[in-house]
Amino acid sequence: MSKILLSGVQPSGRPHIGNYFGAMKQFVDMQNDYKVYAMIVDYHALNSVESKEELTQNILGVAIDYLAIGLDPEKCIIFKQSDVPEHTEACWIFNNLISMPYLMRAHAFKDAEAKNKDLNVAKFDYPVLMAADILLYDTDIVPVGQDQKQHIEITRDIAQKFNSRYGETFKLPEEVIKEDVATVPGIDGQKMSKSYKNTIPLFASDEEIDKAVMSIVTDSSGERPENVYAIHSLLKTPEELHVLYETHKGQYKALKEALAADLKVFIGPMREKREVLAQDIEKVKEILMIGGKKARAKAGEKMKEVREKIGVSLY
Numbered sequence: 661m662s663k664i665l666l667s668g669v670q671p672s673g674r675p676h677i678g679n680y681f682g683a684m685k686q687f688v689d690m691q692n693d694y695k696v697y698a699m700i701v702d703y704h705a706l707n708s709v710e711s712k713e714e715l716t717q718n719i720l721g722v723a724i725d726y727l728a729i730g731l732d733p734e735k736c737i738i739f740k741q742s743d744v745p746e747h748t749e750a751c752w753i754f755n756n757l758i759s760m761p762y763l764m765r766a767h768a769f770k771d772a773e774a775k776n777k778d779l780n781v782a783k784f785d786y787p788v789l790m791a792a793d794i795l796l797y798d799t800d801i802v803p804v805g806q807d808q809k810q811h812i813e814i815t816r817d818i819a820q821k822f823n824s825r826y827g828e829t830f831k832l833p834e835e836v837i838k839e840d841v842a843t844v845p846g847i848d849g850q851k852m853s854k855s856y857k858n859t860i861p862l863f864a865s866d867e868e869i870d871k872a873v874m875s876i877v878t879d880s881s882g883e884r885p886e887n888v889y890a891i892h893s894l895l896k897t898p899e900e901l902h903v904l905y906e907t908h909k910g911q912y913k914a915l916k917e918a919l920a921a922d923l924k925v926f927i928g929p930m931r932e933k934r935e936v937l938a939q940d941i942e943k944v945k946e947i948l949m950i951g952g953k954k955a956r957a958k959a960g961e962k963m964k965e966v967r968e969k970i971g972v973s974l975y
């Protein structure tokens with residue numbers, strides 16, 4: 661039986677090349693060797709998306725993105741979290757296994773708290789819902805970016821707590837973080853992130869690519885524009901880049917133009933594929949619906965076992 665790969669993307673706006681290289685590409689690369697569960701975590705995104713229309717559009721958007729990058733719905737289960745209510749059910753049960761001080765030590769929570777004192781409860785509980793997402797599927801590996809490492813550690817802690825209290829139930833998942841793309845930098849050199857407004861969207865138009873690349877922050881003191889180079893190294897080998905950056909030493913504009921051209925070659929065909937897929941929304945919805953049913957069948961079995969173990973199954 662193949663091992664299980666599960667991961668997710670929030671429908672909180674357009675995915676960027678950081679999401680792609682850090683995580684999404686791995687789902688595609690591994691779909692022949694693993695049973696892939698590619699989630700759209702719409703309940704997690706409720707935290708940042710308040711508009712009904714926007715959430716609906718974003719959900720469909722990520723489904724189309726998954727297909728456009730090459731996930732094969734015949735092989736993979738592409739689904740949205742809200743189609744499997746067992747996730748929120750398990751989250752509630754898990755809430756009883758871990759303490760508030762423990763969750764308050766999570767980096768993501770501390771960062772969010774530093775920026776906004778008015779945090780809602782869901783932001784605090786985010787890792788517990790994520791643990792439910794992962795544990796209900798007997799997941800072996802979770803490909804993610806570096807920023808999610810601690811969430812997978814929390815997931816393992818929750819699984820261990822449950823197993824020791826109620827008996828062996830959950831498999832302990834492993835994160836898969838590719839070293840060279842663990843934290844893809846944005847155009848300002850910080851981690852690429854929707855909330856920092858420093859992204860290059862994965863399906864950017866040629867104009868958007870030009871605009872983003874030309875606004876990459878460069879440091880005039882160095883020989884090489886590090887932020888340009890870092891993004892370029894997602895697309896080219898160190899050998900290829902060595903030649904290019906030696907030939908154009910100090911010519912920041914020419915190097916940015918070369919990066920923009922390479923991004924267009926990489927993004928263009930995927931964007932065209934996406935445009936075709938986006939014309940058949942009914943087909944996309946059908947893929948999600950089928951995926952949701954399959955996911956629910958799997959998660960439902962696990963939740964049945966969980967209910968029995970905790971003592972609420974009477975009939």
Ligand code: TYM
Pocket residue numbers: 666667668669670671678679680681682683684701704789790793794802803804805806807808811841842843844845851852853
């Ligand atoms: P999201 O949508 O914020 O991010 C999706 C994935 O993209 C990775 N990522 C990056 N990787 C490298 N460099 C970057 N600059 C960068 N920015 C984002 C994230 O690490 C993530 O892997 N919490 C998850 C969603 C989730 C999930 C799950 C993932 C909910 N439940 C269960 C796996 C399993 C998240 O950060 O989504």
